[in-house]
Structures are given as structure tokens and as C-alpha cells.
Amino acid sequence: MPGTRRADYLQAIGIDRWLPRIPVEGAASSTLESSAPAGEPTASPAPVAAEEALEARWQGLRAEVLQCTKCPLHQGRTQGVVGVGNPQADWMVIGEAPGAEEDRRGEPFVGRAGQLLDAMLRSIRLSRDSNVYIANILKSRPPGNRDPRPEEVAACLPYLMRQIELVRPKLLLALGRIAAQNLLSSDAPLARLRGRVHHFGERNTPLVVTYHPAYLLRSPADKRKAWEDLKFARSVMAGIPTDGDRS
Numbered sequence: 261m262p263g264t265r266r267a268d269y270l271q272a273i274g275i276d277r278w279l280p281r282i283p284v285e286g287a288a289s290s291t292l293e294s295s296a297p298a299g300e301p302t303a304s305p306a307p308v309a310a311e312e313a314l315e316a317r318w319q320g321l322r323a324e325v326l327q328c329t330k331c332p333l334h335q336g337r338t339q340g341v342v343g344v345g346n347p348q349a350d351w352m353v354i355g356e357a358p359g360a361e362e363d364r365r366g367e368p369f370v371g372r373a374g375q376l377l378d379a380m381l382r383s384i385r386l387s388r389d390s391n392v393y394i395a396n397i398l399k400s401r402p403p404g405n406r407d408p409r410p411e412e413v414a415a416c417l418p419y420l421m422r423q424i425e426l427v428r429p430k431l432l433l434a435l436g437r438i439a440a441q442n443l444l445s446s447d448a449p450l451a452r453l454r455g456r457v458h459h460f461g462e463r464n465t466p467l468v469v470t471y472h473p474a475y476l477l478r479s480p481a482d483k484r485k486a487w488e489d490l491k492f493a494r495s496v497m498a499g500i501p502t503d504g505d506r507s
């Protein structure tokens with residue numbers, strides 16, 4: 261990415277001075293990183309049957325979320341919001357719950373917080389159009405954007421677990437206290453959860469915590485700390501070996 265564009269992205273998230281670029285690893289579908297060196301074999305595509313089985317599991321999951329009535333939130337929602345992005349991404353970003361705009365459009369992070377999230381992701385060369393998958397703890401909008409209730413999280417979390425199992429990301433980025441605490445089954449404050457690598461689930465997927473972009477819109481002074489988190493996440497990803505096998 262040309263330096264001026266990257267500077268623009270950093271400026272867009274409110275950071276106008278930035279540190280030297282460190283190459284990002286693990287962006288499986290990034291155009292910067294996907295091409296094999298000349299003469300080396302490229303990974304063979306997954307067998308068609310396996311791809312179809314995977315797609316069928318995604319379709320089943322989508323249908324279940326859209327029809328879900330497991331908690332009362334379904335009564336007030338326009339639609340369930342499943343996720344967006346590359347379903348084979350190495351990076352998976354997890355937020356809290358859809359807001360009004362997400363509920364209307366059926367896609368996570370499309371309101372103001374979503375615009376800031378996109379700028380944050382672009383600053384580390386990630387995009388929902390290519391190399392990241394984005395989902396929320398809850399698939400239905402809580403009224404007035406209140407915090408999710410424990411019983412709503414309990415009803416909805418299995419969908420997110422299935423998404424994580426289907427995407428098999430190399431790294432999870434949790435946005436904000438609600439996402440972090442629920443994923444880590446912790447009641448520690450965000451300050452204690454940031455700045456270190458946690459692990460999630462049976463695969464022990466590395467998990468890094470940062471601020472929620474909606475919080476950063478209210479507290480722009482913390483954007484610089486969020487930038488530190490993003491650089492930290494990027495360095496964690498760079499240290500994760502490439503396996504090339506998602507079957």
C-alpha cells in the first residue's frame with residue numbers, strides 16, 4: 261500500500277504520526293502475500309466435495325441464525341446479522357452486537373463505528389473485502405443498544421463458536437469489554453485484558469483484545485493505544501506458523 265494512503269488511513273482513525281512499517285504475515289488472501297515465489301508449487305485447491313460441504317454448513321448456520329427465536333431479541337430485530345468478510349480469513353474480528361444500522365442492513369459494523377473499524381483494519385492492511393472475517397457475540401440487536409444479557413449471550417454464543425470453527429482463523433481480535441469478557445469467560449477490566457495473548461477454544465486460537473471502535477469514537481484519546489494493540493496483534497500473527505491446511 262502506498263505510504264500516503266496508509267497515512268490517510270491512520271489519519272482517519274485519528275493518528276497522524278506512525279512508526280516504521282513491519283510486514284504483515286498471515287493475511288491469507290491479501291494480494292501482497294498470496295502469490296507463491298516463481299517455481300514453487302502453489303497450494304492445491306480443497307477438493308470440490310469438501311468445499312461444498314463447508315458451504316452447506318455455512319448455509320445451514322445462516323438459515324438458523326435468520327430463523328432463530330432462542331432469545332426474546334428476535335422479537336424486536338429486523339433481521340439476524342450473521343457475519344461478513346472472507347470465510348477463510350486468517351483474521352477474525354469479534355464485536356458485541358448489531359446496532360441500528362447493522363440491524364437494518366444485515367451486516368456487522370456498517371454504522372459510524374464500522375467506518376472507524378474499517379479504517380483501523382486498513383491501517384494494518386486488513387479489509388472485510390479480502391482478508392478478515394467479522395462477526396458479533398450477539399446476532400440480534402439489543403433494544404437501545406444496551407449491553408447483552410447473560411442469557412442472550414448463552415443462547416447466541418454457540419453460533420459464534422460454529423463460525424469460528426468454520427473460519428478457523430489464526431488469530432481472533434476481540435473488540436471491547438463485552439466481546440473480550442464473554443470470549444474469555446472473564447470479568448477482568450479491558451485494561452487488564454489488553455496487551456497480551458490469550459487463547460480461545462479447543463484449538464487454542466490466539467486472541468488479542470483492543471478497544472471497541474464505538475468507545476474510540478467517544479474517547480479519541482485512546483486511539484493511539486488501539487493502534488498499539490493493532491501493531492501487537494500484527495506481531496502475534498507474524499509469529500504464527502503457516503500451516504496451509506484448513507481441512
Ligand code: URA
Pocket residue numbers: 355356357358359362367368369370371373374396474
Ligand atoms: N457494534 C458492534 O459491536 N457490532 C456491530 O456490528 C456494530 C456495532
